């Protein structure tokens with residue numbers, strides 16, 4: 001379980017995340033959807049112990065993040081939005097770094113790395129990370145997380161930078177892991193991804209959770225059987241402003 | 251502990267001479283350099299003035315360099331705790347905050363290499379001259395003490411200091427430490443300071459404990475107590491580091507350069523926001539003023555030449571830096587309605603104008619100091635040399651180098667390129683100065699020089715311009 005209670009983050013006077021309450025269950029893929037600057041990345045950083053919340057608490061796998069930070073970090077995997085990895089290491093050395101740090105079984109891990117590299121078409125492990133493109137770094141970090149088989153996986157905009165095929169493979173892998181009981185929390189600003197990949201969706205705008213539920217539940221909320229997520233999203237995030245009016249003005 | 255070792259093994263920045271051998275070679279060379287530079291001074295103090303004065307001298311050195319090391323270390327560390335992009339990634343891994351903080355402090359000590367070596371030299375050579383092991387061990391403890399006090403202070407600062415404050419203070423400290431280093435080369439000054447500052451030998455001067463331990467060996471224990479206490483404190487505070495930048499109040503309005511437009515305005519902002527700029531601009535002249543003050547009034551040419559040699563290199567570094575930032579966003583420029591020369595001009599002119607203005611101030615100082623207004627005449631020539639070096643800087647910056655490690659301006663040129671910039675620009679400068687010497691003798695030459703130099707120069711620029719623009723066309 002991931003449970004967040006009244007999770008809040010202030011940067012100076014600016015309220016980036018505002019009393020957020022979340023609960024994500026075992027085996028569930030939870031999509032965290034919102035426009036740019038809504039507070040998705042800030043939320044995921046607080047959930048993974050990178051940022052300290054200004055207020056509120058986080059509980060993961062039954063442990064409080066404040067008191068069990070290390071145990072939690074050992075059992076979760078994080079795929080950050082912009083992976084900043086050591087440019088002087090090669091991909092291979094980076095994976096060894098992770099293996100050493102988590103004290104993984106080298107043989108087991110190597111076997112999984114080979115499989116994952118096969119799946120994601122990673123054939124650049126010998127190159128230095130400094131020469132990687134965004135998508136290549138993204139794949140490397142995916143391999144480094146998946147090889148550990150974490151019980152909870154956080155992904156921040158994971159499909160940005162991935163080619164169509166890798167994105168599809170990621171989708172299938174996540175589905176498989178979820179069916180094996182892994183909890184998956186991912187953010188995205190792309191409606192289609194949330195609609196197709198996620199079991200449950202939370203919509204965040206200006207730091208506030210404004211709607212939450214399965215696609216069906218969200219449709220009921222919109223009082224429209226055939227509403228797409230786009231209609232719903234625009235309906236929820238707009239503040240009385242009519243998009244068509246704006247377009248005309250332009 | 252295991253985690254820390256893994257971090258050191260994989261995550262420490264690597265230089266060309268990597269690993270332990272590289273470190274030891276660099277360390278050895280620095281020690282030899284310091285030995286050659288300072289051992290005569292140390293020996294002459296102890297031989298000419300006796301043990302009392304030597305102890306005062308030793309504690310002065312200890313005090314000054316400890317403070318400088320501490321400041322440099324603290325600001326480097328607190329800045330890196332806020333700034334380092336890798337920390338966010340490290341925080342997603344199962345690492346204790348204390349381990350990450352300790353790893354950052356090891357990196358900072360690594361970057362304070364020179365100050366660290368100076369301290370170590372001071373301690374070991376003095377204890378050798380005094381033939382006293384207690385002094386040596388107290389000295390080593392002193393260094394550990396400084397680092398752990400530094401850790402505590404930085405961990406606390408990183409929770410209170412905003413990024414921009416940390417940045418400015420850090421650069422000022424660096425400048426101060428270089429100038430103090432230079433002042434220390436001057437024996438008369440050190441002697442008078444050591445004698446008049448004898449109070450620094452008092453028992454209350456924590457930084458002078460190694461010197462004090464010569465007469466009072468129990469200070470080894472005092473030192474040990476401090477070390478134990480501060481090491482424990484740094485572990486305690488280290489676990490509570492946030493690794494989050496302190497968000498200041500709404501950003502203050504920076505002075506605007508209303509008269510600059512377009513690329514000039516943008517590049518000026520890039521220059522002024524670059525953290526090392528204060529250093530690059532003021533270091534050469536500060537150096538020159540110190541040399542002028544201690545070198546006697548008769549001949550300023552030496553100090554001018556040194557100022558010029560350093561500032562030429564920095565000028566071309568700044569130009570290359572601006573050019574590098576442009577290349578980082580490369581294809582964007584192609585979508586603007588401007589040609590390549592528009593893009594290049596500010597990179598060449600802005601640093602040269604900035605350095606030219608500082609050099610003008612320097613010649614005004616020299617004129618006031620020596621009463622000889624002829625130094626002012628140097629300015630147009632020096633500006634020309636700056637422009638030339640900026641052009642060389644832009645020319646030498648490799649396109650593919652630009653994308654790598656943009657946050658490290660110190661590694662823009664290779665050694666060969668540095669030597670080339672220096673050779674070409676200094677050669678040019680020396681020719682100019684010869685003509686200046688002639689001016690003294692034959693005023694008619696000055697007229698030829700005043701007009702001839704700019705004309706020759708504009709021809710050179712024209713040729714280089716063609717070359718540069720062609721290179722830019724090649725990128726596509």
Ligand SMILES: Nc1ncnc2c1ncn2[C@@H]1O[C@H](COP(=O)(O)OP(=O)(O)O)[C@@H](O)[C@H]1O
Nearest residue numbers: 011016034035036037038039040041042043497
């Ligand atoms: N370190 C920071 N300091 C100040 N403001 C920040 C910081 N990080 C994020 N913000 C602000 O918080 C808001 C939410 O950012 P973020 O969580 O990155 O949004 P997104 O939903 O696009 O991931 C934005 O307005 C951003 O400018």
Ligand SMILES: [Mg+2]
Nearest residue numbers: 040041042081
């Ligand atoms: Mg984001």
